[in-house]
Amino acid sequence: MTSALSIQGLRKAFGRLEVLRGIDLEVAEHEVIALIGASGSGKSTLLRCINLIEPVDEGRIVVEGTEITAKGVNVDRVRRSIGIVFQSFNLFPQMRVLDNVTLAPRKVLGRRRAEAEAAAMALLERFGLEDKAHDYPDRLSGGQQQRVAIVRALAMQPDLLLLDEVTSALDPELVAEVLNVIRELAAGGMTMLIATHEMGFARDIANRVCFLDQGVILEQGPPDVIFRAPAQSRTRQFLERIIEAGRL
């Protein structure tokens, strides 16, 4: 069985700071993986490396049987099939919501405008955003902006969706609407890697939880095991701090 994503010995340093120090990870089709760990443990960098936004120093990343870290790979082609959603939304402020969503399908996949807009409207409707289609992003709430960012990534029909702390920049009352979107995607079978501080959410949605510590996956397993009976003392310490902060 080919896995949706296979990472072997991934290393990444910024100058002398080693952020990823040998990551190995296999992700099956339709699997939802939660990446947890302290800030600076390498969650975001791992996601950015999988999308090749950050060039990889060492190691292999294989997506749907194709090694994307091989020499001569067309990175633009790789990125079409891997969606990423950022903490800070990063919508294009000069474009209306609909244009944000259709830009890549039109310019990258060569879809006709009418076709791309019909597909985008269907997606926006699915997530309750159809009445925002002709607004500019700065007219939207944070939760709406983040949902649009998710729709924008989905419009490219990615095989794999990477979510980088997508609720961390939101007001508390806006978090649920974004998490509900992700729940729906998980129910629909989307393969996802989710870096998150929402432990309750991670426990609910993930098939597997990976605890990152100092650039390595220290421990991974089903949420019940990781959250109830972690094997590593560092995982325990991390979760204790989370509980102490009232976030689990």
Added chain:
Amino acid sequence: MSGLQGRGDGRPARRPRGGDASAFRSTLIALASTVVFFGALAWIVVSSPGWPAIQRSFLNGKVFAASLPSIVGSFAVNVQLFLIAEVLILGLGMVIAVLRSLPGPVFFPVRLVTTIYVDVFRALPGVLVIYILGFGIPGLGIAGVPIEPFFYAVVALTLIYSAYVSEVYRAGIESIHPSQDAAARSLGLSRFQSLRYVILPQAVRRVVPPLLNDFIGLQKDTVLVSYIGVVEIFRQSYIKQAGSFNYTPYLATALVFLVMTIPLARLTDWLIAREVRRRQGGAALALAGTQGRGVASAPTRGAR
């Protein structure tokens, strides 16, 4: 209690009236000080020993009336010049800015050449560039090379101002947060597509005011091409001055530039103020978006 009520009643009514009065007083003071200042200045000038002579040679109504039509007429050459140059500058400046922003070692020669270009043309006095191009290139006598001074005027102004304008564009490009490029590239857009559809539209919008500022400079600098024999407004006023032994034609020229340039300067200031307001509004919005980060997981707590 009754005292408190009284204050509560009186305040809202009294305050605006007090505001009106103090605004009126401020206006009066401003008016008075302006009249005193300019009155004193005018008195110093008019009572100076050379004033009668200056009045005769710079403020001759007859010469003014006689020279104005031909001066305004030849201003059409300046207008033509800067309209053509502005279009070329907007294009060339953009190309230079984009080339200079190309990353990576492969593009080092491109960055080197464009950097040298920008440095050289910002370092040279404009009139020297106009001289060298306007007299030098036709002087080579190469067959097929144009000899019209107007052509070299356009080329020289385009080369000079593209250097400045490319720096304005570049500042605009660099002011766009890298996360915008990351978002575009993550969707599969190429480097060029990201620049074309995401980065440049935002960058250009931000630099419209400084671009207009450069164009005010360009409009004034069109008079420099009179040195290579283009008969434009400054040359025309020189001709009129030489014909009448009177400097009033220069005053007419000055007036033409004031009428042309001040509205553009006001527009530029207005656009800058609007941009500042918009960015402050945007910053406030972004700040609001990040509030409450620490308790962001509250709604899922119940899901345990």
